[in-house]
Amino acid sequence: xxxRKPEPTVLRVLRGNPGRRPIxxxxxxxxxxxxxxxxxxxxxxxxxxxxxxxxxxSERGHVTTVDRAVLMGYCVKFGQWVTLEREAAGLPFVVxxxxxxxxxxxxxxxxxxxxxxxxxxxxxLGITPSSRARVVAQAIEARPATPDSKWAGVLK
Numbered sequence: 001x002x003x004r005k006p007e008p009t010v011l012r013v014l015r016g017n018p019g020r021r022p023i024x025x026x027x028x029x030x031x032x033x034x035x036x037x038x039x040x041x042x043x044x045x046x047x048x049x050x051x052x053x054x055x056x057x058s059e060r061g062h063v064t065t066v067d068r069a070v071l072m073g074y075c076v077k078f079g080q081w082v083t084l085e086r087e088a089a090g091l092p093f094v095v096x097x098x099x100x101x102x103x104x105x106x107x108x109x110x111x112x113x114x115x116x117x118x119x120x121x122x123x124x125l126g127i128t129p130s131s132r133a134r135v136v137a138q139a140i141e142a143r144p145a146t147p148d149s150k151w152a153g154v155l156k
Contacts, residue, residue: 030064033057033071041072046079053127062126074121077114084111 009027017023035058037050054071057063063071088107097103123131 030066032061033063033065033068038068038072041075041079043076043079043083045082046075049078050075057125057127067125070121070124074118074125074127077118077121081111081114081118084114 009023012019012021012023033054035051035054037047037054041047041050050071053075054063057071084107088105088111091105091107093105093108094102095105119128122128125131
């Protein structure tokens with residue numbers, strides 16, 4: 001619906017459920033994400049980013065098994081962005097078209113696009129500063145276990 005932005009249930013509870021929509025008491029909980037880097041993430045820079053980020057996010061229970069594809073996409077775009085920025089560093093910012101008109105170097109355009117896609121995935125994962133301010137994550141062991149309501153301990 002127009003104007004409604006999806007957000008995690010924990011955030012809705014913390015904000016006092018501003019839309020007054022019913023909260024799903026049977027919301028699925030997924031297992032922690034394995035820290036091993038998938039073979040599909042082949043670029044060395046992307047693999048290094050996977051190891052760096054997954055260690056931080058998984059220990060807090062921030063990413064789960066269903067977030068694997070988004071995290072893979074983030075890491076792959078990170079690797080592409082690093083590679084393209086390295087290549088662009090040795091090239092001029094402006095090149096000439098076949099007809100002689102000045103154009104932005106296409107490598108810079110590809111680097112900018114890879115960075116945009118990387119930021120979108122990072123925002124989905126709560127990695128960017130603005131998205132991180134909206135996320136509440138706790139270590140898996142520290143999550144409160146309340147028999148009456150699974151959300152009662154979140155507001156403390």
